[in-house]
Amino acid sequence: MTLAEGVQLVLFGLLAALVIGTALGVVLLSNIVYSAFLLGGVFLSISGLYVLLNAGFVAAAQILIYVGAVNVLILFGIMLVNKSQPFTPVRRGWIRLIATGGVCLGLFALLSTMILGTSWQLSTETPVGDGATVLIGMHFFSDFLLPFELASVLLLMALVGAIILARREFVPDEPPTDAISDALKLPERPRELVPAGREGSESPE
Amino acid sequence: MIPLEFYLLLAAALFCIGIYGLVTSRNVIRVLMSIELLLNAVNINLMAFSNYLDPATATGQVFTVFVISIAAAEAAVGLAIVLAIYRNRDTVDMEEFNLLKW
Numbered sequence: 219m220t221l222a223e224g225v226q227l228v229l230f231g232l233l234a235a236l237v238i239g240t241a242l243g244v245v246l247l248s249n250i251v252y253s254a255f256l257l258g259g260v261f262l263s264i265s266g267l268y269v270l271l272n273a274g275f276v277a278a279a280q281i282l283i284y285v286g287a288v289n290v291l292i293l294f295g296i297m298l299v300n301k302s303q304p305f306t307p308v309r310r311g312w313i314r315l316i317a318t319g320g321v322c323l324g325l326f327a328l329l330s331t332m333i334l335g336t337s338w339q340l341s342t343e344t345p346v347g348d349g350a351t352v353l354i355g356m357h358f359f360s361d362f363l364l365p366f367e368l369a370s371v372l373l374l375m376a377l378v379g380a381i382i383l384a385r386r387e388f389v390p391d392e393p394p395t396d397a398i399s400d401a402l403k404l405p406e407r408p409r410e411l412v413p414a415g416r417e418g419s420e421s422p423e
Numbered sequence: 424m425i426p427l428e429f430y431l432l433l434a435a436a437l438f439c440i441g442i443y444g445l446v447t448s449r450n451v452i453r454v455l456m457s458i459e460l461l462l463n464a465v466n467i468n469l470m471a472f473s474n475y476l477d478p479a480t481a482t483g484q485v486f487t488v489f490v491i492s493i494a495a496a497e498a499a500v501g502l503a504i505v506l507a508i509y510r511n512r513d514t515v516d517m518e519e520f521n522l523l524k525w
Binding site: 257261280296306308341369 | 437475
C-alpha cells in the first residue's frame with residue numbers, strides 16, 4: 219500500500235470500528251434480517267482491511283464469496299425458515315448471558331495480554347503487493363496442489379450433501395418394482411403447491 | 424506502518440463477539456452467522472501474519488483462500504441441516520432441538 223502513514227491509520231480505525239460495530243449488531247439485534255445485512259457489512263469492511271494488508275486478490279475473493287455467496291445463502295435460508303415466533307424465556311437465562319459475557323471478556327483479556335506481551339519477529343522484506351496473485355497461483359499448483367484438489371472434492375461433496383439433506387425425504391411404502399428405470403430418480407415427498415400470482419386473479423386454466 | 428498488534432487485537436475482539444453470539448443465540452440462522460464471524464477473525468489473523476512476518480511468499484493468503492472455500496461449503500451444508508431440522512421440528516429455536524438430549 220503506497221499510502222501515507224496517517225491515512226493508513228485513519229482507514230484502519232474506520233474499518234476496525236465498522237467491523238466491531240456491525241459484528242455487535244449481528245449478534246445483538248433482535249431482527250434476524252437486519253443481522254444478515256449487517257453481516258454483509260462485516261464482510262465488506264474485512265475486505266477493506268485485506269486491501270490495507272497488501273492483498274488485493276484475497277479482498278476480491280472475500281467480496282465475491284462471502285458477500286456474493288454466503289450472505290445471499292443466509293438470506294435465502296432466513297426466507298425459507300422465516301417464522302416469527304416469540305422465544306419462551308429460559309429459566310435463569312440471565313445467568314447464561316452473564317457467564318458467557320464473562321467468559322468472552324476473559325478470553326479477550328487473555329488474548330490481548332498474549333498479543334501485547336509477545337515480541338513478534340517482524341520481517342523487513344518488502345511485501346509482494348500486487349504480485350501476490352501470481353504467487354498464490356504458483357503455490358496452488360506446486361506445493362499446495364494436494365489441498366487445492368481436496369478442496370475441490372470437498373466443494374463437490376458439500377454440493378451433493380446440501381441437496382440430499384435439504385430435499386424432502388420420501389420412503390416408498392412398497393419396494394420399487396422397476397428398479398432399473400428408477401435408479402437415478404430422487405423421490406420427494408409430495409407437497410401442496412402454493413398458487414402463484416396475485417390474490418383474487420383467476421388462474422388461466 | 425500500522426503495528427501488527429492492532430490487527431491481532433481486532434481479530435481477538437471479533438472472535439470473542441463470535442463466541443458470544445454462538446453461545447447465546449436462540450435462532451439457528453444467527454448461530455451460523457456467528458460461525459462466519461469466527462472464521463473471519465481467523466482469516467484476519469492469517470492475513471496479518473502473512474503481511475508482517477512473511478511478506479515475500481504470501482503463504483498466509485493461500486491459507487486464507489482455503490479457509491474461505493471451506494467456509495462456503497460449511498455454510499451450504501449448515502443451511503441444509505437447518506432446513507431439514509426445521510421441517511422436522513417446525514421451529515428455529517435452539518432450545519427445542521433436544522432430540523439427542525436424554
